Structure formats: structure tokens, C-alpha cells
Amino acid sequence: MLQLNSISKSYNKGAIKAVDNISLDIRSGEIFGFLGPNGAGKTTTIKMIVGLLKPDSGDITIGGVNVWEEPLKAKSMISYVPDSPEIYDRLKGIGYLNFIADMYGISKDKREEKIEYYLDMFDIKDAMGDIIGSYSRGMKQKLVLTGALINEPELFILDEPMVGLDPKSSFNLKETMRQMRDGGKTIFFSTHILEVAEKFCDRIAIINEGKIVTVGTMDELRSHAKERETLENIFLELTE
Secondary structure, eight states: EEEEEEEEEEEEETTTEEEEEEEEOOOOOEEEEEEETTTSSHHHHHHHHHSSSSSSEEEEETTTTTTHHHHHHTTTTTEESSSSSOOOTTTHHHHHHHHHHTTOOOOHHHHHHHHHHHHHHHHHGTHHHHHHHHOOHHHHHHHHHHHHHHTOOOOEEEEEETTTTTTTHHHHHHHHHHHHHHHHHEEEOOSOOOOHHHHHHHHEEEEEEEEEEEEEEEHHHTTTOOOSHHHHHHHHHHHO
């Protein structure tokens, strides 16, 4: 579903190598965790996948569609939740969701059904008539997640999705992601919560200093590390 083929990205005229010749093949119907220390290249990689940054070299394809050669076709298959939600503070919540639905061409009946379902799930229905600028960090995260989910994306990309969520909302989001996976969708997400990644992901990649240091199932990751008890042990061993 998602292929990264030898992608690299540098800053400051090549002085800083944020992502260094990485390749990944993420399959349909899997939850794929993307882990690494701060500054390892996670967010830069994600921004290249969704078309916000252009790689210096290499190719990215989504469902066989090149992200930079056919950007609209590629983006029509994805939804993206960034690590810090940047949304229009002067819009009302419902106005933002209708804007997203319009962008994806979602019919009136279908959007109403989906919006109601996810607003109930995240318990923010009562805030939809309020200006987004009045929302808390957690409410903004729930709104962005709702906007991303109503599209029913083939590829769901999330950067630190649990930040700001209460325990019930985190649980419901994880259940939704599992249901998407079971329906053949692909979830690619970055997180610092290693316990979630260990229990939740079908496969995991760890990036450090711009390079992929390991990728595989938990059993495969354990086979490549001396400290095999938990993902935290493996992570610390491979990134120190």
C-alpha cells in the first residue's frame, strides 16, 4: 500500500541529513508503528509521505501512485493527523468538518452519518457550534481526528495521535484503527508511547539519526536485540 524507496531529505544545503536513504514497504491491512527519538527523522518522513515536503531523492508511492507525479490522486487515498493540529481557529467546529467533507467530495447523507458517529465517539458534539479557537488541545485533536476519519481513508497516517486525548478517547481511537485494519485499511503512525506500539502494532520500524535501524514484528525485533524483554528495552538498545 505504501512504499518508500530510498528516500532522503537534507536541510541547510545538505549539512543536516534528516532522513538518509530509507526504504519501507507497508502492506494493506496492517498497523505499522514508526518509532524513534526526538529529531530522528519521523516527522520529516511523514511530511514527505503526505506531500508536504519533497524528498531530495527517492520515490514514495501510495497504492502504486507516485506522491509527487500524481499528488491529488495519491492524497485522495489518505488522511493525515499531524503532531500539532493546525486548524482554522475562526471557524466553528461543524464548519471545519463540512469543509473537510467538501474537500473529499463526501455526500451530505454520508457525511452527516459519519460526523454524528465520531462526534459521539469522541464526546464533542456539544462543542460543534463553538469557535475552534475556544477549544482545548484535546478537543482540537478530537476534531482533527473526526475530520480525518469521515473520509474512510485507505491509508491513515498519524503523528503522535494520542497526545491530548483522554483515556476513553484513546481507547476508542485504537478500536477504530483495529477495525480499519481488519477491513483491509492501512494505518501508519508515529508514537513515543512504546507500550501502545508494542501491544498494538503488527510491525514496527525504528529510525535513528535518519536511518532505519530495525523493522519487523515484535518477535523479529527481539531476535535482533540483546535486551529482548520489552519494546522499551529494544528501543533503548538500538538508539543509544
